[in-house]
Amino acid sequence: MMQLRPVHMKIAVVGGTGHCGRGFILHWSREHDIIIGSRKAEKAEKYSEEIMGYLGDHGVKAEVAGMDNESAIASSDLVVLAVPYRFVESVTKDLEESYSDQIVISLIVPMSRVEDHFEYTPPPQGSAAVLVKDLLPSTVKNVSAFHTISYTVFQDLDRTLSGDVVICGDDMASKEVVADLVRDIKNLRTLDGGPLKMAAQVEGLTPLLLNISRLNNIKDAGISVIEG
Ligand SMILES: NC(=O)c1ccc[n+]([C@@H]2O[C@H](COP(=O)([O-])OP(=O)(O)OC[C@H]3O[C@@H](n4cnc5c(N)ncnc54)[C@H](OP(=O)(O)O)[C@@H]3O)[C@@H](O)[C@H]2O)c1
Numbered sequence: 522m523m524q525l526r527p528v529h530m531k532i533a534v535v536g537g538t539g540h541c542g543r544g545f546i547l548h549w550s551r552e553h554d555i556i557i558g559s560r561k562a563e564k565a566e567k568y569s570e571e572i573m574g575y576l577g578d579h580g581v582k583a584e585v586a587g588m589d590n591e592s593a594i595a596s597s598d599l600v601v602l603a604v605p606y607r608f609v610e611s612v613t614k615d616l617e618e619s620y621s622d623q624i625v626i627s628l629i630v631p632m633s634r635v636e637d638h639f640e641y642t643p644p645p646q647g648s649a650a651v652l653v654k655d656l657l658p659s660t661v662k663n664v665s666a667f668h669t670i671s672y673t674v675f676q677d678l679d680r681t682l683s684g685d686v687v688i689c690g691d692d693m694a695s696k697e698v699v700a701d702l703v704r705d706i707k708n709l710r711t712l713d714g715g716p717l718k719m720a721a722q723v724e725g726l727t728p729l730l731l732n733i734s735r736l737n738n739i740k741d742a743g744i745s746v747i748e749g
Contacts, residue, residue, distance in 0.1 A: 533558050533597035535590050535612050536604035538568045544675030545601050546572055548706045550583035558593030579678045594619035606631040606649055613656035622660045624695045627653045628667040630727040639728035643721055650720035662695035664688060665720035668727050671741035684743035687714035687723045712746060
């Protein structure tokens with residue numbers, strides 16, 4: 522049976538004080554309870570004040586909480602992992618006890634700068650998404666998404682976002698929950714990208730987009746799939 526999404530979800534944004542994390546807070550706080558996760562609770566609390574001020578200036582009245590990562594994860598139904606690849610273990614395996622049966626979205630991209638361009642440098646597991654799955658308890662539902670939108674636009678409510686969000690995962694009900702959350706964001710389309718092992722293909726699009734942006738002077742590049 523299809524799992525119905527709760528109307529209000531409790532969403533922990535781990536790395537919520539960073540570039541990408543901010544976008545999730547801004548776009549989902551209208552409809553959901555957002556908890557900003559940080560290594561330091563005081564940093565998250567201070568950031569939540571700032572972000573509520575920004576939301577208020579944009580006509581959005583929302584309560585956003587700030588907590589340490591452990592408490593944020595333990596209090597949530599869904600976790601967004603928005604930290605750089607090199608910190609993946611510190612927000613999964615090291616905080617294992619905070620996880621129970623949440624849906625966990627990974628937008629993490631393992632990539633390196635090589636001379637003048639970026640290359641996708643996945644771990645032996647094949648992708649960050651599969652590594653995250655291996656590091657978390659088996660009760661968690663892993664989904665990979667949000668690799669191909671422009672985060673410059675995502676974190677600015679004065680700009681118009683567009684593009685496709687490709688979702689990969691092995692649990693259809695969790696993918697549908699994430700697809701609904703994408704639909705909550707104006708102008709974004711959601712596409713099913715297949716099982717979690719296909720996340721490698723999508724993660725690899727991020728360095729491609731960064732290289733395309735630089736080499737072709739295209740600002741804030743994203744991906745939209747066209748119908749032929
Ligand atoms: N930028 C893009 O266009 C883009 C596109 C697709 C995917 N992504 C992926 O999105 C993820 C987040 O990128 P970002 O640019 O938002 O990252 P970021 O701003 O550099 O960092 C996000 C947060 O990570 C936390 N952090 C720093 N050191 C840490 C540590 N040792 N352990 C745990 N957390 C630590 C910090 O939060 P606290 O100090 O509060 O703990 C920081 O605010 C990356 O994996 C990236 O590959 C980015």
